[in-house]
Amino acid sequence: MDLDFTDSENAFRQECRAWLEANVPRESLPSGDTREGFALHLQWEHKLFDAGWAAVSWPKQYGGREATLFEWLIFEEEYYRLGAPSRVTQNGIFLLAPTLFEFGTDEQKERILRPMARGDVAWGQAWSEPNAGSDLASLKSTARRVEGGWRLSGQKTWSTRAAFCDMAYGLFRTDPEQTRHRGLTYFMFPLDAEGITVRGVDRLDGDEGFAEIFLEDVFVADTDVIGEVNQGWSVAMATTGSERGLSLRSPGRFVATAARLIDLYHRYRDRSDPVLRDEVIQAWMDAQVYRWFTFQTVTRMVQGESIGPDSSMNKVFWSEMDVRTHETALAIVGEALELDEGSDSAIDGGHWMKGFQFALAGPIYAGTNEIQRNIIAERVLGLPRK
Amino acid sequence: MRFAFTDDQNMLRDTVREVLQRECVPEVVRAAWEGSPERARAVWDTLAETGVIGMTASEQAGGMAMSELDLVLPLEEAGYAALPGPIVDTVAVGIPLLEAAGTDAQKERWLGPAVAGKARIVVSLGDQSIVAHAVSADVLIAERGGAAYCVPLAEASISVERSVDRARELGRVSFEADTQYQMRQDVDTTALFMLARERAALGTAAQLIGLSRRMLDMAVQYAKDREQFGKPIGAQQAIKHRLANALIEQEFARPTVYRAGWSMATSAPDADINVSLAKIYAGQAAKFVAKEALQVHGAIGYTIECDLHMWMKRAWALAAVHGDEAYHRERVGRHIL
Numbered sequence: 001m002d003l004d005f006t007d008s009e010n011a012f013r014q015e016c017r018a019w020l021e022a023n024v025p026r027e028s029l030p031s032g033d034t035r036e037g038f039a040l041h042l043q044w045e046h047k048l049f050d051a052g053w054a055a056v057s058w059p060k061q062y063g064g065r066e067a068t069l070f071e072w073l074i075f076e077e078e079y080y081r082l083g084a085p086s087r088v089t090q091n092g093i094f095l096l097a098p099t100l101f102e103f104g105t106d107e108q109k110e111r112i113l114r115p116m117a118r119g120d121v122a123w124g125q126a127w128s129e130p131n132a133g134s135d136l137a138s139l140k141s142t143a144r145r146v147e148g149g150w151r152l153s154g155q156k157t158w159s160t161r162a163a164f165c166d167m168a169y170g171l172f173r174t175d176p177e178q179t180r181h182r183g184l185t186y187f188m189f190p191l192d193a194e195g196i197t198v199r200g201v202d203r204l205d206g207d208e209g210f211a212e213i214f215l216e217d218v219f220v221a222d223t224d225v226i227g228e229v230n231q232g233w234s235v236a237m238a239t240t241g242s243e244r245g246l247s248l249r250s251p252g253r254f255v256a257t258a259a260r261l262i263d264l265y266h267r268y269r270d271r272s273d274p275v276l277r278d279e280v281i282q283a284w285m286d287a288q289v290y291r292w293f294t295f296q297t298v299t300r301m302v303q304g305e306s307i308g309p310d311s312s313m314n315k316v317f318w319s320e321m322d323v324r325t326h327e328t329a330l331a332i333v334g335e336a337l338e339l340d341e342g343s344d345s346a347i348d349g350g351h352w353m354k355g356f357q358f359a360l361a362g363p364i365y366a367g368t369n370e371i372q373r374n375i376i377a378e379r380v381l382g383l384p385r386k
Numbered sequence: 387m388r389f390a391f392t393d394d395q396n397m398l399r400d401t402v403r404e405v406l407q408r409e410c411v412p413e414v415v416r417a418a419w420e421g422s423p424e425r426a427r428a429v430w431d432t433l434a435e436t437g438v439i440g441m442t443a444s445e446q447a448g449g450m451a452m453s454e455l456d457l458v459l460p461l462e463e464a465g466y467a468a469l470p471g472p473i474v475d476t477v478a479v480g481i482p483l484l485e486a487a488g489t490d491a492q493k494e495r496w497l498g499p500a501v502a503g504k505a506r507i508v509v510s511l512g513d514q515s516i517v518a519h520a521v522s523a524d525v526l527i528a529e530r531g532g533a534a535y536c537v538p539l540a541e542a543s544i545s546v547e548r549s550v551d552r553a554r555e556l557g558r559v560s561f562e563a564d565t566q567y568q569m570r571q572d573v574d575t576t577a578l579f580m581l582a583r584e585r586a587a588l589g590t591a592a593q594l595i596g597l598s599r600r601m602l603d604m605a606v607q608y609a610k611d612r613e614q615f616g617k618p619i620g621a622q623q624a625i626k627h628r629l630a631n632a633l634i635e636q637e638f639a640r641p642t643v644y645r646a647g648w649s650m651a652t653s654a655p656d657a658d659i660n661v662s663l664a665k666i667y668a669g670q671a672a673k674f675v676a677k678e679a680l681q682v683h684g685a686i687g688y689t690i691e692c693d694l695h696m697w698m699k700r701a702w703a704l705a706a707v708h709g710d711e712a713y714h715r716e717r718v719g720r721h722i723l
Contacts, residue, residue: 001455002388003648009387070387262722281719285663289642292389296641299389313634370623376633377626381606384621 003295005074012071016078019051024084031341031354032088033209038122038164041088045119054117055093062113069298076252083256091160092116092123096169099186103227103235112188124162124191126170126213127236129155134371136171137180137233141215143172143187149221150174152189155214158365162211163200165191171232184232188224189215205357249318251291257322257355258287261329264348268332279328286321293317309379312372319362319369326356389641391459398438399459405432406467412693418470419552419696423522426470426553434503439473443481447493448501453651454478454585458592458644465596468700470553472508472519474589476500479582480507483527484536487569487578492536496525508539510559511583511708518707520544520557527569528561529579534569537561551699584658587665587708588650591643594668597701598636598675604694605629605679612684625682632678639664639671659721662714669705676701 005013029044030037048054049063057072058064067075087093097116100109115121132139141154152172162168167190175183191198195218201210227235265272265280272280297307297314329352330337337353339346346353363369377383391399409429418426433439438460443449450456457478464473472480481500484493484507499505510517510528517526521544526537542561549556561567569575606629609620619625646664649657676698680687687694705711 001391001644001648003645005387265723277719277723278715281715281722284722285666285718288663289638289667292641292645293638295387296389296644299387302388303390313637316630316634317638370627373627373630374623376630377620381626381629381633383606383609383626383629384618386617386621 005070009068009070009074012067013074013078016053016056016075019053020078020082020084023047023051024082028083028349029085031207032086033161033203033205033207035164035208038088038161041085042119042122044085045087045089045117049118054089054119055097058097058113058117062109063117069302070295073250073252073294073298076250077255078252080253080256081259088161089117089119089122091125091165092121095125096123096188099226099235099238102238103186105223107223108226121167122161122165124159124165124168124211126156126159126162126168128158130157133158134368137184139171139173139184141170141172142176143174143185143220145174146219149219150185150187150225152187152215152218152220155212157201157210157212159198159211159213161209162191162213163198163208167191168213169226171236174232175230178230181233183230184236185229186226186232186235187220188226189218189220193218193220195219203357204360205354249314251287251294254287254290254318254321254325257325258284261325261332264329264332264352268334268347271332271334276328276331279324279331283321283325283328286324290314290318290321309375312367312375312380315366316363316369316372316376319359322359322362323356326352326359330356389644391644395456395459398441398456399463401436402433402438402460402463403466405429405436406463406469410467410469412468412696415468415470415553415696416693421552423470423553423555429469430471430506431503433473434501439477439503440481440501442477443497443501444485447485447497449481453647454588455644455647455651457589458647461589461592462596462599462643465593465700465704466600468553468597468600468697470555472506472523474586474593475509475519475523476507478585478589479509480525480527482585483509483534483578483582487534487573487575488536489570492569496536499524509582509586511579511586515558515560516547516556517559518549518554518556518703520559521546521555526559526561528559529575530563532576533563533571534575534579535561535563535567536569537567549699549703551696551703553696553700554703583708584650584661587661587714588643588646590704590708591639591646591661591664591668594672594701594704595636595640595643597697597704598632598639598668598672601672601675601679601694601697601701602629602632602636604697605632605675605682608683619682628678628682632675635671635674639667642667656721659718662709662717665709666711666714666718669711672701673705 029040032038032041052065055064056067056075060066116123129139143150143152156170169188171184172187173183174185195216197214199212200208201212203209261280261283333347333352336347339350341350341354343350378385409432414425437450440449441452444451484497496505500507505524507525508517508519508523510526512529523539526539528535542559544557544559547556547558609625610618612619643664646660649660679694683694686692
């Protein structure tokens with residue numbers, strides 16, 4: 001066991017810190033979940049990519065710098081410590097790309113990865129359907145075989161930022177004779193194709209962060225199928241594993257949130273009572289504990305272990321920690337909590353209420369925490385499914 | 387960065403696990419509860435033969451000069467088995483204290499026997515007078531008025547106190563703070579006792595994660611075996627989610643304890659804060675798992691016929707000793723706020 005970073009890991013930290021300190025916008029950008037903010041975030045992504053920071057762990061040929069997993073975590077720590085913009089490319093970089101690396105053809109990787117990481121092509125996910133949420137395998141959208149490709153029909157929903165995206169990916173039923181996990185195929189499709197209608201949906205915080213996608217006989221070429229036809233479920237599971245595990249939620253952002261909470265506590269200390277003080281301490285400790293749990297997990301991955309259903313524990317922990325941390329912050333903010341973004345008197349620009357509303361999504365997306373707990377009970381503890 | 391134990395450390399854990407699985411079965415814990423600690427003493431002897439009891443002693447003293455990090459896994463196993471006896475006091479705290487601050491005569495008399503498993507050391511830190519296992523141990527190392535004493539328990543006065551965990555054999559100890567018992571004065575005993583407190587908290591945290599794991603194993607097994615409404619109760623989501631929550635609490639406490647062990651072994655500047663995190667999370671997890679395990683067991687868990695209660699009561703006791711949550715949270719608070 002060596003819980004110090006190595007010299008080369010420290011050098012990597014210095015390198016990303018220097019670049020980020022020189023380049024992170026001084027003023028925070030408008031929300032990336034609005035049309036205007038999304039465009040500004042994409043410009044930031046171009047800048048990140050051109051300097052080689054958009055996808056640090058990727059191979060160099062696709063614009064990465066072949067960073068180790070620990071270096072990636074270090075990058076994330078520095079990124080969030082400086083309050084750099086949220087990553088609007090994450091549905092591509094962290095969800096689709098791992099699937100492409102594992103199942104994609106060389107042609108697909110060559111065509112898709114660099115524009116994805118630079119934000120030249122923005123990707124949204126299209127998993128859920130109106131009647132297939134937690135029970136994703138009950139999805140109804142279909143793909144019909146035609147000359148040279150497929151025709152996609154159906155309805156997808158809760159697609160993050162899809163109202164502003166160029167492309168999306170999701171599962172469609174290609175074998176109508178099969179049910180549930182069998183007979184599904186993983187497709188990529190352009191959101192401006194003929195037969196597609198995208199309708200933005202305002203989220204809890206009022207931003208147009210969601211969208212519904214309606215597909216009517218949309219043509220998709222064979223080259224936009226990932227993996228084998230009818231094997232889409234197992235192809236997709238590779239992505240959801242990384243979504244609920246490490247990829248989307250490295251510890252850096254929670255450590256940074258805890259540091260901002262402590263700063264808030266100091267500024268409004270006169271409002272605090274011993275209970276709040278304890279909650280602030282607990283929030284800081286939770287972030288630390290999550291960080292070390294992650295380092296332990298990453299060591300297992302580096303040693304070649306597969307994490308599998310253990311990643312569900314991460315997801316439950318960080319999502320519920322994030323809600324608690326924001327609840328504590330709002331308790332410190334007090335009655336000013338209702339002052340929304342754009343209100344002159346809002347504390348920290350209404351950031352805490354905004355963050356709280358965002359945090360509330362955590363226990364729901366990427367597989368609800370109820371589903372995660374079922375996975376933990378059945379696949380880690382071995383309890384009977386029925 | 388590499389957050390994993392070495393093969394040697396894992397092998398030592400496996401050895402301890404095998405010994406305890408074979409010898410420290412629940413009947414042994416139960417016998418210790420009922421005033422028959424003989425079989426538990428025999429387990430201690432076996433552990434001494436494997437070198438675990440003397441592991442922190444120097445090689446010169448017949449030990450393996452092992453660090454706080456090396457200690458964590460064996461102590462976790464001791465918690466898993468609810469091993470009766472002062473293993474943290476003797477191995478994590480007492481032997482290093484005796485070696486660092488004992489006079490030649492004190493070391494001559496106690497160090498060898500302690501390493502060999504023949505003498506059991508208990509420790510009283512910060513003028514605390516109620517000492518676990520004082521009733522059956524052989525020698526007490528105590529901090530009184532800033533000075534260090536090494537007192538044969540046969541020469542001390544001990545009144546028995548009743549712990550909710552009978553196997554802890556609590557005693558209220560008093561002795562004449564006489565120069566004949568005093569330890570070396572040419573060493574910084576204040577610093578040594580500060581270190582002793584960290585070791586005690588760390589060792590206790592390690593036991594607590596072992597206790598959690600055992601209680602969870604018991605509850606999972608029960609949930610698989612027990613049938614109601616024609617199926618195992620573990621097939622019900624209400625039960626699954628309780629046990630999933632218990633696993634999460636336990637699994638996040640675990641690296642927290644390991645990190646504290648590493649911090650102490652490397653004398654990291656924030657070692658005390660990491661020990662506090664370890665004690666808090668291990669204590670919180672053990673109490674949480676205890677509650678969930680009891681609920682999953684239902685009425686049978688609420689009896690002393692079911693083994694679970696011995697682990698629960700140990701967990702309650704250990705979560706509170708060597709700094710409870712409030713104490714350690716305050717220490718963290720002073721550091722970060």
